[in-house]
Amino acid sequence: MSGLEGSALLAAELHLVRPDMKSFIRLATLATLAALAAGAAMAGQITSIFQPLATPADQVYSLSVLVLSICAGVFLIVGGLMLYAIVRFRGGGKDHATEPAQVYGSNQIELAWTVIPSLIVVVLTIATARITSAVQDHAIPKDALHVTVIGHQYWWEFQYPDLGIVTANELHVPVNSKDKPRTTSLTLKTADVTHSFWVPELAGKTDLLPAQTNSMWFDPRQPGVYLGNCAEYCGTQHAKMQLRVVVDTAEDFEHWVAHQQEPAATEASAVPFLTSACIACHTVQGTAARGKLGPDLTHLMSRPQLAAYDLPNTPQNLRAWIENPEVFKSSSRMPAAHLPGQKLDGIAAYLSTLK
Numbered sequence: 001m002s003g004l005e006g007s008a009l010l011a012a013e014l015h016l017v018r019p020d021m022k023s024f025i026r027l028a029t030l031a032t033l034a035a036l037a038a039g040a041a042m043a044g045q046i047t048s049i050f051q052p053l054a055t056p057a058d059q060v061y062s063l064s065v066l067v068l069s070i071c072a073g074v075f076l077i078v079g080g081l082m083l084y085a086i087v088r089f090r091g092g093g094k095d096h097a098t099e100p101a102q103v104y105g106s107n108q109i110e111l112a113w114t115v116i117p118s119l120i121v122v123v124l125t126i127a128t129a130r131i132t133s134a135v136q137d138h139a140i141p142k143d144a145l146h147v148t149v150i151g152h153q154y155w156w157e158f159q160y161p162d163l164g165i166v167t168a169n170e171l172h173v174p175v176n177s178k179d180k181p182r183t184t185s186l187t188l189k190t191a192d193v194t195h196s197f198w199v200p201e202l203a204g205k206t207d208l209l210p211a212q213t214n215s216m217w218f219d220p221r222q223p224g225v226y227l228g229n230c231a232e233y234c235g236t237q238h239a240k241m242q243l244r245v246v247v248d249t250a251e252d253f254e255h256w257v258a259h260q261q262e263p264a265a266t267e268a269s270a271v272p273f274l275t276s277a278c279i280a281c282h283t284v285q286g287t288a289a290r291g292k293l294g295p296d297l298t299h300l301m302s303r304p305q306l307a308a309y310d311l312p313n314t315p316q317n318l319r320a321w322i323e324n325p326e327v328f329k330s331s332s333r334m335p336a337a338h339l340p341g342q343k344l345d346g347i348a349a350y351l352s353t354l355k
């Protein structure tokens, strides 16, 4: 098809579409409103910087609104003037051969296009620096909850040094309420490559870097489950390195802590598990399993998901995961067990009692 035919076809299609434009706009508006309503209803379930529910996220949000509106203003003015010039001074008529008037050496114009953009850049810089320093210099209260976050290819380790708890992928923190203000302070490290901790509704991103310890904090004001993801490409399964921050009421958090501090409660025999290679990588408190390369399994069943993504922690999935993690997360750092069925059943049965 020649370019000419192509554009003729396009014009015809445009012509066909035009009468429907109004209903299309109506439909698009409806769809947008529906999406917004759904978004509002699911607050805490989706990841959006436009629904901040904790302190640094509020500041990040106000800054992004400022930056977005300045940029939108620039876009509208520049785009509008350009559109005006294109339409108003379009070619045609008799003046094809003559050159348009050449404007140069105008101090006024040159000053305007130097001073205005400089002012805009200064405003953006000051606003950004102000918010960045307010977030970074924020004094962490003495009674804050301290958690050490360690990024692993492709899962999160959460250590609560003051409480003696180690868990994975699901970070429990207390809500910051008026009568019980409580800040969460995170120390961020990595066991291998660079990862990035990002839960948009709670705070901005902070990287977990080799050879450097970073920190961040947040005080969430609404209980719920907040979703995040590793925000720095760290390998093939980067997308399945999700994290959940469960913001508990003060009482729920105390219950959770007390439960996590209990020794592994179990009725089943631990023998199949303790006689497998599993213990080289996994810890179950109070047993000979002291491995550190994989998630702590002491209270495995208290986590609703397996393997740092939305794989429900059911007995079937648990057994299938142990049998061959490749099926779910190819090139995860856990090798397939290649165990006889009976032993696999024994291990799965034992693990599913680790409430």
Ligand code: HEC
Residues within 6 Å of the ligand: 153, 154, 155, 168, 169, 276, 277, 278, 279, 280, 281, 282, 293, 294, 295, 297, 300, 303, 305, 306, 307, 308, 318, 321, 322, 329, 332, 333, 334, 335, 337, 347, 351
């Ligand atoms: C070489 C180290 C290694 C060995 C051996 C190993 N695992 Fe793992 N395991 C891991 C790693 C790493 C992960 C995290 C995988 C991910 O999410 O990407 C993991 C994840 C898991 C999980 C999911 C934990 C969670 O919180 O989601 C279970 C359950 C598990 N392993 C059980 C076992 C059992 C049972 C065995 C023995 C048959 C075993 N593992 C052997 C390294 C290992």
Ligand SMILES: [Cu+2]
Residues within 6 Å of the ligand: 151, 152, 153, 154, 194, 195, 196, 230, 231, 232, 233, 234, 238, 241
């Ligand atoms: Cu990562």
